[in-house]
Amino acid sequence: MKQLKFGLSLVLAITTFYVLNTKLGSLPPLGKFLSPSQGVWQNEITESASNSEINIKGLSAPVIVKYDEHLIPHIFAENKKDLYKAQGYITAQHRLWQMEFQTHAAAGRLSEIVGEDALNYDRTERRRGMVYGAEQKLKNWEKDQEVIDYVDAYADGVNQYINSLSPGEYPVEYKLLDYAPEQWTRKKTALLLMYMTKMLAGGDSDLEYTNFLKKYGKERFDLLYPDFFDVNDPVIPAETDWSFMENATQTPIPDSEMPLDYVKETIEKPHPDNGSNNWAVSPDKSYSGNAILANDPHLGLNLPSIWYAMQLTTPEQNTYGVSLPGAVGIIIGFNEHIAWGMTNATRDVIDWYKIEFEDKTNSNYKYDNAWKATTKRVEEIKIRGKETFLDTVTYTHHGPVTYDANFKGNGEKVGYAMRWTGHLGGQNQRTLLDLNTSKNYDDYKNAIKNFLAPAQNVIFASTEGDIALWIQGKFPNKWKGQGKFLMDGSNPEHDWQGYIPQEYNAHTKNPERGFVSSANQHPVDESYPYYVFNDGYETYRNRVINDFFRSKDKFDIQDFKDLHNNNFNLQASELLPYMIPVVEKAELSSDEQNMLNEIKSWKYNNDIDEVGPTIWQIWYDTLAELTWDEIENDSIALDYPFKYQTAYLLKNNPNDKFMDIVETPEIETANDLFVIAFKDAVVKLNTLKTNKGTINWKEAKATYIGHLLQSLPAFSRHDLPIGGYSGIVNATSQNHGPSWRMIVEMTSPPTALGVYPGGQSGNPGSKFYDDLVDTWAAGKYLKLNFMQDKNQNDGVIFSQTLNPSNE
Secondary structure, three states, rough: HHHHHHHHHHHHHHOOHHHHHHHHOOHHHHHOOOOOOOOOOOOOHOOOOOOOOOEEEEEOOEEEEEOOOOOOEEEEEOOOOHHHHHHHHHHEEEEEHHHHHHHHHHHOOOOOHOHHHHHHHHHHHHHHHHHHHHHHHHHHOOOOHHHHHHHHHHHHHHHHHHHHHHHOOOOHHHHHHHHHHHOOOHHHHHHHHHHHHHHHOOOOOOHHHHHHHHHHHHHHHHHHHHOOOOOOOOOOOOOOOOOOOOOOOOOOOOOOOOOOOOOOOOOOOOOOOOOOEEEEEEEEEEOOOOOEEEEEEEOEEEEEEOEEEEEEEEEEEEEEEEEEEOOOOOOOOEEOEEEEEEEEOOOOEEEEEEEEEOOOOOOOOEEEEEEEOOOOEEEEEEEOOOOOOEEEEEEEOOEEEEEEEEEEOOOOEEEEEEEEHOOOOOOOOHHHHHHHHHHHHHHHHHHHOOOOOOOOEEEEEEOOOOOOEEEEEEEEEOOOOOOOOOEOOOOOOOOOEEEEEEEHEEEEEOOOOOOOOOOOOOOOOOOOOOOOOOOOOOOOOOOOOOOHHHHHOOHHHHHHHHHHHEEEEEHHHHHHHHHHHHHHHHHHOOHHHHHHHHOOOOOOOOOOOOOOHHHHHHHHHHHHHHOOHHHHHOOOOOOOOOOHHHHHHHHOOOOOHHHHOOOOOOOOOHHHHHHHHHHHHHHHHHHHHHHHHOOOOOHHHOOEEEEEOOOOOOHHEEEEEOOOOOOOOOOOOOOOOOOEEEEEEEEOOOEEEEEEEOOOOOOOOOOOOOHHHHHOOOOOEOOOOOOOOOOOOEEEEEEEEEEEEEO
């Protein structure tokens, strides 16, 4: 069956080559690609004990690697340098193409691989300052010899694996795209972490908000994009006492004007649903008297998976969790003393400044009533089969001028520069290394101090019984309203005037309510002494989670599983009671009446066999398009208002001007939109039913996990039976959702469950490529085998020994 699956995948992959050729570049030489000695057939394997003894240069002692039934490696080394060298080698052995491809994407180098269709993407990443940011990370790392030693050990492990390969042993994607792996470097690890920093940068709608402000005015803006909603269940409990911040001083508002420019087009942003859930309960709320912690980061669903699970052990540490292929250590996980997890912190850490150049050479820009010299980076973008493209990116003290006369700009002497905490460097790799070895709350608190960006809600639990959550990052101390809109790059008062002291970052330890949680909602309430804003907040998942933990006194592991897989649609439950009574009074066809009856009987759970969530989602999406037709059809860049505020407006301002459909002569209200949207939705639902034979949620949502090269459907998984949706605790939409579910009970040693939507192998020909997908989709978990001894063999399917070699 495995051979049949791979053979069919191969046939389907070959049929995509024409698309690959026309969209991404040249075909690989087919003779080479199909060669029995070095072609794709060499990749039809499943990992086994065939290479049980491996010689590795630079090891000080043998390293034992034990693989469990899902190919999760448990690495036992005598010291950290050997450990991280082994981590690099083992990770490359299973995920080489993925880890390198992601660094090419981060560096704006995809055109080298796939051709000129990637040129606009590459230019965007260079102008975003991704390579610059990685270089700033390296400068900070180089101040910490231990970090550099471990990063270099990891790189050496990767390179020893690469150097052991013949072309016939390259991962299949290299053969499909006809290129070879490069040597791994420190910079590639820094780029990989920049890739995650960009992915988790949070909202960035300053230019879109500036457009809206100029077109509709401040009163309308404040209604649709408020600092706080009328409901707020923040990350840090509202009853938190901030009096310890006695020296907190917020930057005063300057007496100066903002530039109001119209921008037609903005650069691509990270997925708006990038976020996560995490929570932990104290011993008093736990069924067993042990703290329990859970995490599920919400990211794009891809194969190979973004995560690679492993256990890393020396005589001084024993750590288990998921790593990011290309970075050193465990990112989210636990050791014998603590567990930790992360969600995206909703803080605005990207601002934009209007730059006025002296002339079209961009050599000087106006600042503080004088001309200040710029610096320039000439970005050489190699293009497969074409001449190298040279793109000069201008840098100011704010950061890179992303938009100018040569790229999405507004004239020869105008540019827009990005100020982003991702360009500050920081010591994120140090934080990860220190979390791996932390033993208590103080260790955890000291470890996260070095974490600057992306801003994260870092949750904690320990075997000592402590629970905590810090909103960690380097946050500008902004005046009220700073960063919502385009700022004046010539005015020093518009610069970031400083940063919130790290010890004043919002946090809580052992709160009286007995739990901590975050779900990308507002971080604090209005009593926090510093200004806080973000370009979007979650307002539904957080309330379901917090209400759950307020609902009873004790919680067990099954409760945690149930909450991870909770499909309750709070948004629908709050808005449908306003929508349905209006439609009931309208004149309806028999089809429309049947659909209305269906949704009236729905209990607001987005389960796979229900038709209610399909009716709701198509109805709501149509309603949102009608409500915001002014935004949808404008020629300038604009963003929809926050999802919660859309519902608020429909319920509380039904006669607002935005309810009117621009293209009709009538003046519509929210009630009119409810009916019009419902009738349009029924037409769409009938079409869906004709095409698919059903409108149940599984078929309508059609969740899939795509290969990183989206033109390879044969290496992807489609039509997965999983409920949920964006804004639901089980936040699984079509191609986005929980990328790693983890539950850790702080026994001694901790006991844990985990699963992710993929498999350990990056090789589509391996049974370990996607063997966890069905478990994940069913809401089930693996019991994580947290080995305490290298001689343990329970659950081990084979072992490898990495031996020191002087050759």
